[in-house]
Amino acid sequence: MSVLVVQHEDECPPALLGDWLVEAGVALDVRRPYADEALPSDLADHEGLVVLGGAMNANQDGTHPWLAPTKDLIRAAARDDVPTLGVCLGHQLAAVALGGEVxxxxxxxxIGVYDVGWTDAAATDPLFAGLASPRRAIQWNEDLVLTPPPGATLLAATALDEVQALRFGPAMWGIQWHPEATLEILTSWAASEPGPAADAGLDAVRGAAVELELAWRELGKAFAARLA
Structure with missing residues (x-):
């Protein structure tokens, strides 16, 4: 099984998520369009799609020209029910591509470790039904999905109803948090934007890193199962 992975920055690799997918028997085709690696025109050679995070905004197609073709791939995946997972920016790109607002x-x-906020719908979701036990996850963002696209199902939200996870269609999911991020990656993010918020967030992750890696490891297996 081959999954196309769209990476947006050197500092935002598939990391732990990639490791978990490989452990589950998935081959990763990682494309870095910011480094002039071409995206495929379709998903004919892939059984799944993963779109990772990045510091850019989901609407900045003009300054990051690969975002538009990434959205095209997301729309193609939605049309053909190709299993897809968007992480942070990837989640937001899916929302925009399918008619939502970010x-x-x-x-x-x-920034830091936050409660996931599962909804009742997560308990019967094809991807997350067996993963509803992780109650916390790493957040590092300033944008959110403000309006989900038509037909999306809310799977997780904050206490103030801010979107944290969506099922966009039968085989497409987006999560606002970062299950893939290692402490090393987060340290590089904090170094790029020094300040009290980043320092506090990094300290929170240090205290929960082992718990979070163990909690989210099953996500790789669950997504691999959707490919099969």
């Missing part, structure tokens, strides 16, 4: 988080940035 913008700044009304309460400001989310």
């Amino acid at each position: 913008g700044r988080c009304p309460r400001g940035r989310q």
Whole structure:
């Protein structure tokens, strides 16, 4: 099984998520369009799609020209029911590609370890039904899905109803959090934007890193199962 992985920055690799997918028997075709690696025109050679995070905004197609073809791939995956997982920016790109709205988080940035906020729908979701036990996850963002696209199902939200996870269709999911991020990756993110918020967020992750890696490892297996 081969999964196309769209990576947007050197600092945002598939990392742990990639490791878990490989352990589950999935071959990763990682494309870095920001480094002039071409994206395929379709998903004919892949059984799945993973779109990773990045510092750019989901609407910045003009300054990051690969975002538009990434959205085209997302729309093709939605049309053909190709299993797809969007992480942070990838989640937001899916929302925009399918008719939703993304913008700044009304309460400001989310950095650190936050409650997931599962909804009742997650308990019967094809991907997350067996994963509803992880109650916390790493957040590092300033944008959120403000308006989900038509037909999307809310799977997780904050106490103030801010979207944290969606099922966009029968085989497409998006999550606002970062199950893939290692402490090394997060340290590089904190170094690029030094300040109290980043320092506090990094400290929170240090205290929960082992718990979070163990909690989210099953996500790789669950997504691999959807490919099969």
